[in-house]
Amino acid sequence: MTLAFVNGRYLPLSQARVSVEDRGFQFADGVYEVVAIVGGRLVDVDGHMDRLARSLGELRIAWPMSRPALSLIMGELVRRNGVTTGLVYLQITRGTAPRDFRFPVPPVRPTLVMTVRRVARFGSPTQLADGVAVITIPDIRWLRRDIKSVSLLPQVLGKQQAVEAGAFEAWMTDADGLVTEGCSSNAWIVTDAGVLVTRPADHLILDGVTRRSLLRIAGELGVATEIRPFSVAEARSAPEAFLSSATTFALPVTRIDGQPVGTGRPGNLTRRLRQVYLETVCGVRP
Ligand code: PLP
Numbered sequence: 001m002t003l004a005f006v007n008g009r010y011l012p013l014s015q016a017r018v019s020v021e022d023r024g025f026q027f028a029d030g031v032y033e034v035v036a037i038v039g040g041r042l043v044d045v046d047g048h049m050d051r052l053a054r055s056l057g058e059l060r061i062a063w064p065m066s067r068p069a070l071s072l073i074m075g076e077l078v079r080r081n082g083v084t085t086g087l088v089y090l091q092i093t094r095g096t097a098p099r100d101f102r103f104p105v106p107p108v109r110p111t112l113v114m115t116v117r118r119v120a121r122f123g124s125p126t127q128l129a130d131g132v133a134v135i136t137i138p139d140i141r142w143l144r145r146d147i148k149s150v151s152l153l154p155q156v157l158g159k160q161q162a163v164e165a166g167a168f169e170a171w172m173t174d175a176d177g178l179v180t181e182g183c184s185s186n187a188w189i190v191t192d193a194g195v196l197v198t199r200p201a202d203h204l205i206l207d208g209v210t211r212r213s214l215l216r217i218a219g220e221l222g223v224a225t226e227i228r229p230f231s232v233a234e235a236r237s238a239p240e241a242f243l244s245s246a247t248t249f250a251l252p253v254t255r256i257d258g259q260p261v262g263t264g265r266p267g268n269l270t271r272r273l274r275q276v277y278l279e280t281v282c283g284v285r286p
Pocket of ligand 1: 034181182183184185186205206207208209210211244245246247
């Protein structure tokens with residue numbers, strides 16, 4: 001039986017409930033995190049908790065419990081579900097109150113929901129061997145994409161468009177044709193000179209926890225890095241492109257809008273970054 005954690009209780013998933021007046025449901029007034037589980041351990045959990053703290057702070061949502069308690073429960077939920085390879089989903093909303101745009105006065109207890117799901121792997125053998133396809137779409141989101149809010153409708157529509165086009169992900173572009181990020185991932189290219197390029201983590205993208213770790217790894221490996229936006233045209237003609245997220249790690253992108261990236265094969269730097277990420281962050285022995 002799969003267990004969820006809802007507002008202080010471990011419950012069978014089928015009995016896990018929040019109110020119809022929850023502000024997450026009514027207004028998408030909440031934040032979330034997705035953390036990978038590898039070998040029964042939470043991957044990059046400090047980075048995810050740091051970002052959660054930031055998201056909550058930006059929206060002025062209180063912690064439902066202390067940060068150490070939250071981390072402990074996350075680990076306990078993974079243990080109780082016996083999941084060794086999977087994902088934890090954590091959502092915190094401003095809580096349940098009669099529907100009113102204004103923050104509830106007095107404040108109500110934030111809603112905390114955690115679920116755990118088994119996954120077979122973080123990127124299939126085919127995806128790793130051949131890379132994945134992305135399409136490009138206009139970025140129609142709000143201007144605080146740095147907050148990991150549960151308001152994800154543009155990404156829902158973008159992903160669906162990608163699926164219908166036979167692609168894995170949609171890369172969103174700004175008015176200048178520069179790639180912001182994927183619907184649920186950060187976007188990267190490698191230049192002819194072997195320089196790793198990804199967009200700055202300002203308000204226009206989500207600062208991926210995986211992105212941060214990959215940048216640190218690149219630095220440790222002595223890989224030159226440029227933090228700057230890149231266009232769809234530059235990405236199409238780049239020797240390598242890839243995407244990153246907690247659910248995919250570094251995953252090669254070999255087609256953009258139906259055109260091959262470089263030779264159309266996954267690149268060596270992508271492979272190397274993924275390998276080192278697996279070894280050093282996920283603790284997977286080579
Ligand atoms: N960008 C967006 C819009 C995302 O939704 C995500 C993950 O869900 C990412 C980037 C990657 O972030 P992380 O590496 O923390 O999973």
